[in-house]
Amino acid sequence: RDEHLPQPHVLSPQRExxxxxxxxxxxxxxxxxxxxxxxxxxxxxxxKHSMYFRDAYGHLFRTDDTIEVYHKNLDNILQVYFSYSxxxxxxxxxxxxxxxxxxxxxxxxxxxxxxHCKHCPEWERTHGYPFAPGLCLFxxxxxxxxxKLKKRIEPSRPFIALRGSKR
Numbered sequence: 259r260d261e262h263l264p265q266p267h268v269l270s271p272q273r274e275x276x277x278x279x280x281x282x283x284x285x286x287x288x289x290x291x292x293x294x295x296x297x298x299x300x301x302x303x304x305x306k307h308s309m310y311f312r313d314a315y316g317h318l319f320r321t322d323d324t325i326e327v328y329h330k331n332l333d334n335i336l337q338v339y340f341s342y343s344x345x346x347x348x349x350x351x352x353x354x355x356x357x358x359x360x361x362x363x364x365x366x367x368x369x370x371x372x373x374h375c376k377h378c379p380e381w382e383r384t385h386g387y388p389f390a391p392g393l394c395l396f397x398x399x400x401x402x403x404x405x406k407l408k409k410r411i412e413p414s415r416p417f418i419a420l421r422g423s424k425r
Contacts (some may be wrong), residue, residue: 289318363397
């Protein structure tokens with residue numbers, strides 16, 4: 259199952275919102291038509307039948323109000339869901355940023371030492387070769403510890419684990 263596609267529990271409120279919108283589009287003109295029939299008597303509608311049209315108008319008016327309430331409730335449900343998914347997405351991006359910050363120093367060191375320059379002073383020394391991997395490890399560990407001190411990484415959980423994840 260692809261997690262990037264909209265899930266069925268999200269499609270349901272969206273589909274219901276569309277259904278409510280369609281129902282609202284239908285009942286609005288009907289309500290207006292019935293209202294005009296109650297206010298403007300003509301030769302097809304007798305005065306004794308106008309009370310039935312007023313009753314139908316009342317029902318359509320209440321139905322329209324109920325539809326409006328459903329529409330607002332579905333709007334609120336979708337707002338809450340999208341806020342929650344935005345919060346989760348921000349959590350993922352925060353962890354990816356931390357991971358990138360920890361991995362970036364060794365990448366920079368490896369790219370400099372991977373150029374195979376003839377005149378690198380470290381290659382001439384006795385411990386010049388182990389200096390580059392040591393610098394990579396030291397810079398990553400330093401960045402990791404700095405993130406822990408700044409409380410960007412929680413000590414009780416694994417480094418990449420997200421809140422609410424099932425790992």
